[in-house]
Amino acid sequence: MTDADPTHDVVVWGATGVAGRFTAEYLVERHAPDDLSLAVGGRSREKLDALVDDLTRRSDGWDGVPVVVGDATDPESLRTIAHDARVVCTTVGPYTRYGSPLVEACVETGTDYCDLTGEVNWARETIDRFHEAAVDAGARIVHSCGFDSVPADLGTLIVQSFAAEAFDAPCKTVRIYLDDGSGSVSGGTLASFGELFEAAATDPIARETLRNPYSLAPSGERSGVDPGTQRWPRTDPLCGGWTAPSPMAPVNERVVRRSNALLGYPWGREFRCTEVVPTGEGVRGAAAAGLVAGGLGAFTAAMSVGPLRSALRRYAFPDPGEGPTREEAEAGHFRIRVLGRGTAADGSFTVEAEFGANRDPGYGATARMLGESATCLARDEVDSPFDGGVLTPASGIGLPLAERLREVGFTASVDEAAGGGR
Template sequence: MSGREFDLVLYGATGFTGLRTCQYLARNYKQGVRWAIAGRSASKLEEVREKLVNIDPGLSTLSIIQADASSPESLEAMAARTKVVISTVGPFLKHGEPLVAACVKQGTHYVDSTGETPFVLDIIRKYHKEARDKNIILVPECGFDSVPSELGTKMVVDFLRKEYNLPTKSVKLSVTKLRGAVSGGTLASICEVMEGKEGGMKDTLDQNQLVPEDVASKVVPARITLPSVFYDHDFKAWQAFFIMSFANEKIVKRSHGLAVEADGVGYGPEFTYRESMSAPGFFTAALASLGMGLGGAALSVGPLRRFIQNRILPAPGTGPSDESITQGHFTVKIIGESSLPENVPADASADALKPIKAIATIQGGEPGYSETCRYLVEGALCLVQNEDRVRNENKITGGVLTPAYAFGHILIDRLRAQNVNLTVSKL
């Protein structure tokens, strides 16, 4: 790829998330990155460029590429010009696959903002083997779905292994603070996923849905994750159902499965994972879980979903105000518990017979349209500026990978360099 015109192209630049991802690039990488914006409307792309010039006047000559999911040739021509494509075009179930196909055909790396598990499963089945054979790295769910879950788990697993030489038995994540909003495009993606779930929720509840088939027998059988309310003594708070857990848990388990493929152990032979959301009390947790459950039930009924989508929800391309995004923030805490030590002396103390716990904390701004944009760009730049380290340190070839498996501590280092708070210690 050394002779390619661009380091990265942002496809979907005219959308709500796409524009803000462009703005992050414009503010933070005024030099050193060759990039372009792409989408189906040249006039709207010109409007985006004008907004970016207000941030960096040097972007007045920023290249515009007209490409459309309905024209595979245009996507292939775009992919052939760049090392990496960032895609923010959703719903991905409707619009995402042609770009993945174009990237695999042209030997171009790919990063996206999807949280649509059925789309990820589809591209794994269709493109993982070919991408692996061609050393092409494809990383879906590199936004708030599912970077905090991925990196937090990676941090506690590696901490327990490095500091205590112990595998990890379980990891649990709790969203302890969250202030954010949802765009019309995100809601359209949720509706698209729910449309495909009519008639059953079996796949939605299967945590191991994305685990590589050849190591499925080595991964702890999937636990049925149902919305529930419970008190967690480690987080010291009541826990409610977290709607993004359905997507995040599957990606974390895929990271574990990919690691098992590589070394036979992964995060640990007993490894399990769970997500929830902290609430100030039982009734708040119960109401939150009930509300999430009723909302999901409503969207699973075709006529009701279409009424909500057409009459109530904001249209794709719209989203929260800049002021709302500025005020947004989140905190997640991730606790990992080790397996029990082996070969402990008979006279060992009681503490030596207990598992060790580690806690990671990740904080950031508004999750959907501040931090997602940051994660997308920094993930893509792992492949632009740190590809040798990605391949050598993480022993990566290619395929449909995950943020933790593909980027791991390289992305953690890049985020810390951007003053993102990521910490890990013994609990």
């Protein structure tokens, strides 16, 4: 955290893009101007001025949100923006291409930071380059504060906190089920996918990061018993029925493992975490799991071949800046279930959490998850042992984020599961 009193509590950097705009709109609707000092940032003053006009029209009392202008490729401008902010909340992606200079500026100025990255190769880079310096500077750099990976990471924390309190033991296994959801995808998100596959094709460290289930753990601790992401249809060991691989598992599982490692292994070094898509029982469940796995495999294969990847990016994907309308972002929904299984002194137990919202997971819901993450950091409303470092939502912010999300309509509930074996 910065020592001096910064000019802005929160700067939404990238506010002219799809996710940034929804985040700025959400923060303006949620807060009165004397409750949170907000600024919007980007590279185009003209676009930012138009955004501010729109924010003023649609809100009560916000007549003129301050604008900060810079460029992701101009470190001096980023240092000024970071220096004047308590928290920089950034949606300028792909992060692999644009993200590092801003993290560096926040570390240099001791400014807190949160983002929406799902680019694990880049998260690994910032851990290796900036974690120690961020600890020294007291800068909390919290990655993946959107649909990647708040539901999985906080859902796991909620399950583990309940298990610790009710059973005095952690869950050794956590399974995250993407039960239900409907939403959209923006050009910016697909561009970030493109960067991830590009990096995997050209950079051996990125390839190793995508291969090793523990690649986001602290350096020196990048191995363990967890075999990592499920790739094929399988029957589920906890619930029965069929499951397919989850497209977000490669990010979410690694983030959860990093949370466990950063927090000092409260869930044990043998802790295992898997995220899957449940598809139902019997032949129909197996067929549906095959379809999901086949579709995901085909997309991954196509994105792994250079010319096909270029063709998809050029002709099939929407351009950066294109994405859902406000109405679409406010529609949609998602629901995940987190099942944790552990063993206490008097037998085994199962804990079940549910996490969800009635908004597009990647946009309406993500704007709230990112906006509330930034608010928690700005107000120091966190349950975390860390004043600085490259952190995860669970380790850097913790349960206060779940509390804030409940207040704005999210489900974040937990209980002992029926038939839990006790």
